[in-house]
Amino acid sequence: MLQISMVPGCLCGQIRREGPLGLSVSARGRREGARCPECRRRSTVVHGYYDRRPLDLPVVGRQVRLDLRIRRYACRNPDCPRQTFGEQLPTLIAPSAQRTNRLVKAQARIGIALGGSAGSRLAKQIAMPASGDTILRLVRRMPEPVMPAPTxxxxxxxxxxxxxxxxxxxxxxxxxxxxxxxxxxxxxxxxxxxxxxxxxxxxxxxxxxxxxxxxxxxxxxxxxxxDRWHLLHNTRQMVERWTASAHSRLCRLPSLQNAETSGKGRTKAFPRTRSDTTNTIENRERRKVQYEDIRRRYLAGEKLKALSRSTGLARATVRKFALAENFP
Ligand SMILES: [Zn+2]
CATH class of the missing domain: 3.30.420.10 (Ribonuclease H-like superfamily/Ribonuclease H)
Known part of the structure; x- marks a missing residue:
């Protein structure tokens, strides 16, 4: 029969309800004995115990807290400055952490997909609650992915x-x-x-x-x-400048009304309301005054940048007016 360890590196004991929506799972390290972090000598002499209560991945939609019984070993090396040390469970949890490695990974992945606030809302719904700030902190602690050198x-x-x-x-x-x-x-x-x-x-x-x-x-x-985007962008700018400056000449081209293609489709604009018409005429008059002012000053030698600054118009509009032989 397939056996899956519920808590990596640990033997599980009782499972109890904790509050209306939580579970607590008691567990202890599977291996007897550990190496002293100072002198690296192995010890199996248990000096005492202490408890850690980290959060873990949810089970059946319930938030899970582990009741970890941690052994404290005595170091028997007389030359070692350390007398006791706690056992480490590196596959399960980092030293002093408040949540297991796998919960950290899950919450950080939620943060990468959704960001802090939205991630926090989702995490609460799937029984692994954490604040938005915590989720962002976990994301920042994730190791950066190793990317091949770009060419x-x-x-x-x-x-x-x-x-x-x-x-x-x-x-x-x-x-x-x-x-x-x-x-x-x-x-x-x-x-x-x-x-x-x-x-x-x-x-x-x-x-x-x-x-x-x-x-x-x-x-x-x-x-x-x-790059392609800039080629197209610059082409569009040049065509726009040229058509604006040649507007009057283009207007003098023969009408297409007598051509064979005429008569198909709509040739006139939709009728406007009276207020639309008034607005359009007023706007056009106002823009014409601006055009004449800019054109006169440009021909007198003022720079486009200075004209844009003094009139408050966008640089592109000023350029269009300055280069147009007639009001566009
Ligand atoms: Zn030691």
């Missing part, structure tokens, strides 16, 4: 506080996982990070000159490629 990485801006503070995120593009966050986005920081690692073969980046310099210095043998 293909991507670097990009990462906003610690949008528009104010930016760092650099480094992503392992083969495993699709972020592997580091750097405190800023200067070429020196990127160069130092790359210089401390071997085997980087390809680095994907945006078209920033800072990153280009950092990668060239830190990983001179790595191939630098522009």
């Amino acid at each position: 293909v990485i991507g670097v990009d801006d990462w906003a610690m506080k949008k528009r104010l503070r930016y760092g650099t995120i480094v992503v392992d593009l083969e495993r699709h996982r972020p592997i580091d966050l750097l405190p800023d986005r200067t070429s020196e920081t990127v160069s130092d990070w790359l210089g401390s690692r071997n085997g980087i073969e390809i680095v994907a980046r945006d078209r920033s000159t800072e990153y280009r310099r950092g990668i060239t210095t830190g990983a001179p043998n790595a191939v630098q490629v522009a």
Whole structure:
């Protein structure tokens, strides 16, 4: 018959109810004798006992607390400074811990999946209650997973506080996982990070000159490629700028109404309400005044950045107005 040890490394005794929803399981170490942690000499002389009451994994939906009877051994080595020592149960529980290793693992995994508060709510429902802070503490204590050294990485801006503070995120593009966050986005920081690692073969980046310099210095043998997102993003920006500046010329192109494709589908916008129409006209008038002001000042030699700051408009809007030959 298959026998499963309910408590690893221990012999179990009585199981009792503890409160309306709990159980307590009494247990003691299976092995007789232990090594002194100071002199490593083995002792089987029991000096006394003490109790530990750690929490364990739930059973049949009930919270479980172990009643562990721990032996205290006497060290018989006359040269050893330690006279007694408690037995350790490393497969079950860490020294001085309040919960068993397997409960720590389960609660930490809940924390990784859900975070502190939500993890705490779930843990309470499945009879292994812990506060959100405790769950986060257990997550932080977990050993970091060992990852193979990356060879293909991507670097990009990462906003610690949008528009104010930016760092650099480094992503392992083969495993699709972020592997580091750097405190800023200067070429020196990127160069130092790359210089401390071997085997980087390809680095994907945006078209920033800072990153280009950092990668060239830190990983001179790595191939630098522009990532797809930035290629599409820059293409869209260029098309948008060009169409805004050529808006009036595009408007003068022959109408498609007489073409063969006309007549199919809707050619006019849905009718607007009176208030919509008024709002649209007012907005358009207001934007036209802004456009004329920006266009005049831009042609007089003011910089886009200064125009954006003095008008309070977004840099992209200012650029669109400044470059457009007619009101877009
Ligand atoms: Zn000793």
